[in-house]
Each structure stands twice: as C-alpha cells, then as structure tokens.
Amino acid sequence: MIKIQHLIISKNNRENSSSTRSRLFNIEPIGIGTSSVESLRSYIGRLAIGHTVRVGDLLKYEIVEKLGITEYEFYSNRSQINKFGPFTENLVSVLEELTKRTDLGYLTLRKWKNAFPNRNGIFHQHLKWCTKCLMELRDNNQDIYEPLIWTIYCINMCPKHKIELSSVCPHCCKSPKSFSPRYRPGYCPHCEKWLGEEIPFKEIVGIELERQLMLSNAVGELLSHNNVQSKTIEKEDITVSIIRIMEKATKGNNKEFAELINKSRDLIWLWKNGKRYPEFESLIDICEATNIKVVDFLLNRIEYSSVENKKIPHKKILRKKSAVERDYVQIEKQLECSFLNEYPPPSLAELKKRLNYNKIREKFPLLSGMSTLN
Ligand SMILES: [Zn+2]
Numbered sequence: 138m139i140k141i142q143h144l145i146i147s148k149n150n151r152e153n154s155s156s157t158r159s160r161l162f163n164i165e166p167i168g169i170g171t172s173s174v175e176s177l178r179s180y181i182g183r184l185a186i187g188h189t190v191r192v193g194d195l196l197k198y199e200i201v202e203k204l205g206i207t208e209y210e211f212y213s214n215r216s217q218i219n220k221f222g223p224f225t226e227n228l229v230s231v232l233e234e235l236t237k238r239t240d241l242g243y244l245t246l247r248k249w250k251n252a253f254p255n256r257n258g259i260f261h262q263h264l265k266w267c268t269k270c271l272m273e274l275r276d277n278n279q280d281i282y283e284p285l286i287w288t289i290y291c292i293n294m295c296p297k298h299k300i301e302l303s304s305v306c307p308h309c310c311k312s313p314k315s316f317s318p319r320y321r322p323g324y325c326p327h328c329e330k331w332l333g334e335e336i337p338f339k340e341i342v343g344i345e346l347e348r349q350l351m352l353s354n355a356v357g358e359l360l361s362h363n364n365v366q367s368k369t370i371e372k373e374d375i376t377v378s379i380i381r382i383m384e385k386a387t388k389g390n391n392k393e394f395a396e397l398i399n400k401s402r403d404l405i406w407l408w409k410n411g412k413r414y415p416e417f418e419s420l421i422d423i424c425e426a427t428n429i430k431v432v433d434f435l436l437n438r439i440e441y442s443s444v445e446n447k448k449i450p451h452k453k454i455l456r457k458k459s460a461v462e463r464d465y466v467q468i469e470k471q472l473e474c475s476f477l478n479e480y481p482p483p484s485l486a487e488l489k490k491r492l493n494y495n496k497i498r499e500k501f502p503l504l505s506g507m508s509t510l511n
C-alpha cells in the first residue's frame with residue numbers, strides 16, 4: 138500500500154519550469170499503437186506510483202494549479218480525462234510539459250471525437266477491469282495499468298480472455314467510481330486491495346459473445362490507430378459517406394438499409410439528410426453490416442468497391458440496457474458479493490445504507506431473503 142507522502146521538492150524548484158529536465162518522471166506510456174493502449178488516467182496513476190504519492194496529492198501539488206482550475210473542478214471533470222475537448226487538451230499539455238513527453242494525447246479518444254456525436258456517456262461510470270489480465274501482468278512482473286478499451290461504455294468483456302469485465306471489488310463489495318484521489322491501476326480505491334484476485338469468472342457466450350467480439354475488435358482497431366497521423370473524417374463527410382455506403386449496399390433504399398442494421402427508417406432519413414450523425418455503436422453496426430472497417434470510415438478511406446450487404450440477422454443486435462437497468466445489474470452484483478463474502482450476512486438496513494438504495498427488498502426479493510432480519 139502506498140502511504141501519503143508529499144512531494145519533497147522545494148517551491149523554488151517547482152517554479153523552475155523552463156528547465157530541460159522533466160519535472161515529473163518521464164514514464165513511457167504502455168501499448169501505444171496497439172488495441173490495449175493505456176488510458177490517460179492510468180498513466181497519471183502510474184506517475185503517482187513512480188513518485189510514491191497518491192494520485193490525489195500528485196494532482197493537488199503538481200497538476201491542478203497548472204490547469205488553472207480548482208481540485209473540485211478537476212474531479213467534476215473526471216469523466217473528461219480520457220476523452221477529448223478543452224479539458225482533456227489542457228490536461229495533456231500540462232502533463233506533457235511536466236514529463237517532457239509528446240505522446241500523451243494518444244492515451245485519450247481525441248483522435249476519434251467525430252465518432253462520438255453525442256459526447257456524453259462514452260465511458261463506464263464505474264471502474265471496470267479484467268481480473269485475468271491483472272493477474273497476468275503481475276505474474277509477468279509487468280507494470281500494472283488500465284487499458285483505455287476497458288473504459289469504453291459498450292465494452293463489457295475482456296477481448297483477450299472472453300470474460301466479463303469486473304466492476305465490484307471482491308474484498309469490500311463496492312463498485313468504485315471511475316476516478317478518485319485514491320485511484321491506482323489494479324487496486325480498489327476504497328479498500329486499496331488488489332483487484333486481480335481469483336473469483337468466479339463470468340464467461341461471455343452466445344450472441345452476447347459475438348456482439349462483444351465485434352465491438353471490441355472495432356474499438357480495439359480504432360485505439361491501435363490513436364497515434365496515426367492521417368486526418369480523420371470531417372463531420373460533413375460522415376453524411377456523404379453514409380449516402381455512398383447506402384447506394385452500394387441497398388441501392389439507396391432507406392427501408393432496406395434500416396432493416397439491414399435494425400434501425401428505424403426515420404433515423405436513416407435523419408442521417409442521410411445530415412440532421413443527425415450515427416451514435417458510436419450504430420456506426421459500428423453500419424460498418425459491420427456493409428463490410429467496412431470502422432477505422433477506414435473514420436479515416437475517410439472507404440473502398441466503396443468492396444462495400445457489401447451482409448444481412449446481419451436481427452437477433453445479433455442486442456437491445457441496449459437502459460441506465461436504470463444498468464444500475465440494477467450493478468446493485469445485484471454488489472449484493473451477491475456481500476452475501477458471498479460476509480458472515481454473518483449484512484442486514485437489509487446496512488445494505489440500504491451502503492448502496493444508497495432503498496428498494497432492495499422490492500426489487501431483489503430472492504437476494505434480500507439472504508440478509509439478516511432488519
Ligand atoms: Zn483479460
């Protein structure tokens with residue numbers, strides 16, 4: 138466990154930013170140019186470890202002031218760390234100045250901002266991790282880090298091990314938020330224990346496996362191109378590309394195209410007329426159904442001669458879970474974890490307090506039967 142320890146660097150030294158030596162360690166980011174490229178917050182976490190301080194202290198004493206914001210403002214923007222936009226750009230340039238590196242933007246989604254027209258809900262709100270990957274990193278004496286792909290909202294499976302990404306700490310049964318002052322790759326920010334513990338792994342199978350493989354291949358390929366220099370597609374060209382793809386795949390027929398990718402005709406009309414842009418997952422579906430690589434779409438280098446109509450069966454496209462349903466799944470996992478790990482089992486009142494959720498008995502009658510009376 139890391140103890141809190143302030144950076145032992147004098148103020149004079151701190152202000153000498155024109156020095157050619159880096160103020161913070163020039164740690165090399167992991168996996169640039171691969172589908173398992175590190176996330177920027179993981180890099181910040183490893184920087185803190187390198188300086189034997191907590192992430193919260195590194196931010197407080199070295200970074201937040203240079204960003205020109207308060208700590209509170211920093212944590213309010215935590216979901217922007219790995220993203221794109223002014224906050225991310227500012228953070229990348231401050232970190233690059235402090236480490237004298239020039240490649241930290243590759244640890245974010247900044248290259249693919251046009252792939253996310255909605256701009257919200259791009260990332261999981263909670264930390265997600267593959268227990269087996271963490272185990273392997275530790276067994277091989279490699280640096281423990283968090284790949285950017287684990288943070289993307291539509292990725293729920295480790296593409297390497299085909300198991301569900303975990304989101305509940307097996308020790309304290311909490312579901313850690315995505316980033317906090319005690320963030321440290323591979324460890325629970327609440328109890329600070331190692332997350333690479335052997336637990337029952339949930340293997341992904343069937344249609345869900347197919348869907349997750351398709352999504353993780355597409356996302357992984359994008360992330361492996363984070364560092365390519367070629368220009369990405371402009372927003373206006375997205376509409377042009379969709380029209381051309383539709384021409385090739387369904388001779389421009391809206392109805393047929395809507396059926397091909399299991400969307401409504403109205404939505405296709407909006408895309409075709411530039412009134413809306415496809416959401417990230419829809420873009421992946423369009424590409425999958427027409428034999429295009431998402432990366433080629435977004436780098437504006439589609440080979441229209443090889444566009445196909447692959448007629449993906451509807452059943453392959455799973456309905457997306459709503460935010461409320463995702464919350465249920467999360468609460469259910471935390472309840473299961475508590476009943477598996479605690480003896481005597483926690484009371485309902487205790488669980489309500491812990492999870493900040495009052496309808497446990499109502500929504501999870503079977504599980505709540507396992508709690509001690511209260
Ligand atoms: Zn894995």
Ligand SMILES: [Zn+2]
Nearest residue numbers: 306309325328
């Ligand atoms: Zn924990």
